[in-house]
Amino acid sequence: MNPIVFAIPVFLLTILAEWGIAKRQGRDVYSLPDAIGSLSMGLLSQVVGLFAKVASLAVYVALYDHASITYWPMDNVFVWIVALLLYDFLYYWNHRMGHEVSLLWGAHSIHHSSEYYNLSTALRQSSTGVLLSWLFYIPMAILGVPPEMLVVVGLVDLLYQYWVHTELIGRLGWLDRIFVTPSNHRVHHGQNDYCIDKNYGGILVIWDRLFGTFAPERFDEKVIYGLRKPLQSLNPLWANTLHYFDIWQHLRQATNWRAKLKTMWGSPRLISGKTPAHFNPTHFVRYTPQTPQRMVIYASAQYALLVPAFLYFLVLFDRMNTHQAAFYGLWLGLSLQAITGLLQQKKWAPWLEVLRWAAGLAAMVLAL
Ligand SMILES: [Zn+2]
Ligand SMILES: [Zn+2]
Known part of the structure; x- marks a missing residue:
């Protein structure tokens, strides 16, 4: 287990x-x-x-x-x-x-x-x-x-x-x-x-x-948490890939192999060009998505429903075949995209929410 x-x-x-x-x-x-x-x-x-x-x-x-x-x-x-x-x-x-x-x-x-x-x-x-x-x-x-x-x-x-x-x-x-x-x-x-x-x-x-x-x-100094190049998103996919996109852009601009190697294996500060060298805690403004309260409640309820589905996946993973595991894993990933997208009021999020519910219910019916 x-x-x-x-x-x-x-x-x-x-x-x-x-x-x-x-x-x-x-x-x-x-x-x-x-x-x-x-x-x-x-x-x-x-x-x-x-x-x-x-x-x-x-x-x-x-x-x-x-x-x-x-x-x-x-x-x-x-x-x-x-x-x-x-x-x-x-x-x-x-x-x-x-x-x-x-x-x-x-x-x-x-x-x-x-x-x-x-x-x-x-x-x-x-x-x-x-x-x-x-x-x-x-x-x-x-x-x-x-x-x-x-x-x-x-x-x-x-x-x-x-x-x-x-x-x-x-x-x-x-x-x-x-x-x-x-x-x-x-x-x-x-x-x-x-x-x-x-x-x-x-x-x-x-x-x-x-x-x-x-x-x-x-x-004497209050700690301010987070990244100097702020993520400003709740999206798990974006949070996992943001810096790789920056690396990719720098790789395309690099004119020789030395520069390309430095882009990947050098300090991250070489990439985050816009990052301020010095930080002023008094100027810091926290990222706060302006999500309506009813949407926060809906998204929280959806996340709460997703937890048992995720536990079920963890318990049954070893007994699933590759296709079942891949579908279930993808569905969990889509669900997270939909829930965090709703919290950020993305236009595509309600469509994804409908799609992942339809896919989830269809899979449950087929499994019965
Ligand atoms: Zn930590
Ligand atoms: Zn760390």
């Missing part, structure tokens, strides 16, 4: 709890369209991941079977802890390169595209990261970490990072200097000058202190 099936109710309940507490405290922590955008991006990343992880894991298994230099026993707790530390160290470099290499930023930038910072932001995950991020964990295959151990420690590392996406937990003293915590991860999501390219850690922030990328949260 996919463990994400059990995590989803916990995510939804804790998001509701955070929203309720923030409301009681009178704090502007949530926007419903933004949260639905984040959850839609998270859902799409899980759907794509189901198809793509099999391929990347197959490469890991092949390397583990044929090229590993030793074998790590699975029945020793100490070995599991070392595997988690090793994974966290490699995650640091995966995450750091995700910010410092243009092609990899294309996959990771989506996680930073919300201008809010709450538990739903944690679920704003990439659908394309799975294509290249596995490369960073090849050393674990060579060192002999069994694939099952890689999957478990990878999941632990990912799930740990969920709770740090909140403004409701303040500074935690010495913990902020050892572990990734809400305080130091807020800095990571900031677009203020002092926040850029800081605090890449997954579980331990010690890696940042070792490699010179640590910055503690400041008392």
